[in-house]
Amino acid sequence: MVDCGHLLDDIEGDFHLRGLEAAIANHDMAALFDWLMEIFSFQGISDQVAAGYLRQNGSVRWSDIEAALQSKPACPRLGSYWTFERCRYDKSSGSCSEPEHIDRCPLPRHRLRNGRLNQIAYSLFLFIRDVARGDLVSWIDQQLRQRAKDPVVAVEHVIGPMRHIFGVSDKVLAMTLASLFIGARRVKPRWFRIGVNLIAIDTLVHNFLHRSGILRRFGAEHPYGPRCYEDGGCAGIIRTVTSRIDARLFNSAYPANFPRMVQFAIWRFCAADGLNVCNGNMIDDTVACTNAACGLRQKCDHITLNLAKSR
Secondary structure, eight states: OOOOTTHHHHHHHHHHHHTHHHHHHTTOHHHHHHHHHHHHTTTTSOHHHHHHHHHHHOOOOHHHHHHHHHTOOSOGGGGOTTTTTTOOOBTTTTBOSOGGGGGGOSGGGSOOSSHHHHHHHHHHHHIIIIISTTOHHHHHHHHHHTSOSOHHHHHHHHHHHHTTSTTOOHHHHHHHHHHHHHHTTTTOHHHHHHHTTOOOOOHHHHHHHHHTTHHHHTTOOOOSSGGGGSTTSHHHHHHHHHTTOOGGGTOTTSOSOOHHHHHHHHHHHHOTTTTOOSSTTTSOTTSOOOOTTOTTGGGOOOOOOOGGGOO
């Protein structure tokens, strides 16, 4: 079915390739920002399209924004993280909330896929500079120390403030921080212990829990959205199930309790880039699933996906 034994190796391999262990150890904000912006560039579009655009045009780098802001542009939105709110730059129309400054503004000059990404880049840069005081690594350490025991509560002290970075959703933050924390296993063991508990619920995971009948069995039927993270929602159900699975059976280097692995296994089972089994392209959601070849068929309730009637 789904091979989960290489998840840790894949994350650590990417970390090694990009030099991120050294970046965290050395508090290298440029390297961390460049990696985060590349990850954030993949939201809202297929991975293939996003990767193609990055290959052709590149991304915006820490050094690009640092140099742009050193010239102290006149736009008042660029003064700080807090004043940047409501920039509203739109690439297609070339408009923003400060039209009298746009001709001299550095933000539109970066060749990103859309204006939303330009805003994300500046909002992220200003967050690191102003909120994290130029050191995201130390800021994360400080935020995590505030809630030492419960990893779910502890990570909210990181995601909570970062939730206000323009254009970055909870799902993207959870996915990104999970990779960051897990990949930092050797230099930040505490990050790793928290990262393995980070779960990102997207529509693929939610819809799988719905179609299979798992939500119904837990009395937790709900539409996709914030309720996925509330008590008794998708994330809580996955954590409950995970507590009964010893992840060391898949890889002896794994922690026994590894919610991120279980969530990843569900996502990979469904995703077109994974096993491509349980998704809207393969299933006619006007009727119950008829895939007789599905390895989970005998354990699935084959519930028709009808989010309009979910409650």
